[in-house]
Amino acid sequence: MENNENGCCGKNNGINGLHQDNSNDSKEDSGCGCGCGYGSIEYPDESLVDNPKDVKIIVEDGFIEKFESYAHSIGVKSIGYTKVPAELIITNEPLLYTNAIVITMEMDKQIIETEPGAEAQRLNDLAYAKLGNMAYKLSDYLRENGFATQAAHPYESIVNFSPLAEKAGLGLIGKSGLLITPELGPRQKIAAILVNIKNLPILKYDEHAWIADYCKKCSNCVKACPEKALIEKESCCGEKETEFVQNLCIGCSEGCTFCIEECPFDKKGYIHIKNKFDKLNAKLMEKKNKEAKNL
Ligand code: SF4
Numbered sequence: 001m002e003n004n005e006n007g008c009c010g011k012n013n014g015i016n017g018l019h020q021d022n023s024n025d026s027k028e029d030s031g032c033g034c035g036c037g038y039g040s041i042e043y044p045d046e047s048l049v050d051n052p053k054d055v056k057i058i059v060e061d062g063f064i065e066k067f068e069s070y071a072h073s074i075g076v077k078s079i080g081y082t083k084v085p086a087e088l089i090i091t092n093e094p095l096l097y098t099n100a101i102v103i104t105m106e107m108d109k110q111i112i113e114t115e116p117g118a119e120a121q122r123l124n125d126l127a128y129a130k131l132g133n134m135a136y137k138l139s140d141y142l143r144e145n146g147f148a149t150q151a152a153h154p155y156e157s158i159v160n161f162s163p164l165a166e167k168a169g170l171g172l173i174g175k176s177g178l179l180i181t182p183e184l185g186p187r188q189k190i191a192a193i194l195v196n197i198k199n200l201p202i203l204k205y206d207e208h209a210w211i212a213d214y215c216k217k218c219s220n221c222v223k224a225c226p227e228k229a230l231i232e233k234e235s236c237c238g239e240k241e242t243e244f245v246q247n248l249c250i251g252c253s254e255g256c257t258f259c260i261e262e263c264p265f266d267k268k269g270y271i272h273i274k275n276k277f278d279k280l281n282a283k284l285m286e287k288k289n290k291e292a293k294n295l
């Protein structure tokens with residue numbers, strides 16, 4: 001997706017679910033009235049535990065399982081681990097730690113069912129506050145266990161959450177610019193806890209790469225956008241590419257979610273779409289093989 005960097009509410013580079021521009025450039029653009037961070041709402045540091053004096057940097061066997069079990073018990077849906085690449089750091093301050101534990105939380109259906117406007121935005125802000133609180137709770141849990149942390153609140157824009165979640169293997173960013181995951185499709189919010197733990201279970205994933213091919217044939221999000229903030233156009237190589245026009249998007253200022261609710265991954269679920277996609281590809285392959293034999 002081509003991304004227009006000028007504006008307030010970025011997709012692809014944004015906070016989950018609704019869209020936020022996390023670029024340093026637009027950070028200085030204060031005239032947008034965007035509701036997704038950048039000082040419009042300031043969330044206090046909710047940490048109850050200080051960083052430990054003697055910092056551990058290695059997790060022992062079994063700790064990750066205990067940590068994940070605690071995370072799920074407080075409402076976290078999925079958890080992934082990755083290094084934070086320099087290009088995904090969007091704060092001008094140096095990050096304290098450059099490994100990330102990335103978490104997702106389900107975006108309540110109520111936000112989806114509420115028309116864009118003040119009430120949708122209020123619900124949206126509540127969701128960010130809820131996920132931020134989860135990030136601080138997990139950060140406290142790690143600190144109590146001897147690890148140093150920096151919670152990355154979903155509204156604070158210190159890292160670019162959607163690509164970070166993609167890098168952590170949680171899903172793939174679709175044509176809408178939103179992260180699509182097996183657990184929640186495009187309907188989630190993302191936060192992270194930054195750590196200097198050296199032996200996080202960072203895995204190499206590519207199991208969601210097929211989503212890009214599915215998106216090529218779909219475009220429901222483009223058609224659903226009432227503000228024409230998603231524009232499809234031909235790229236130089238004859239392929240279609242989608243441009244996101246941030247300053248037209250009302251995702252962050254009015255809680256718009258049309259691109260989420262019209263996404264087949266939200267309507268039918270990841271597994272259903274994947275099975276359908278695989279069956280269709282198998283049929284196409286069969287047809288091609290038959291044609292090749294008849295030549
Ligand atoms: S439907 Fe359009 S305006 Fe609404 S959040 Fe999606 S991109 Fe933004």
Ligand code: SF4
Nearest residue numbers: 174215218219221263
């Ligand atoms: S609506 Fe279609 S094109 Fe848009 S992200 Fe979802 S699957 Fe991809």
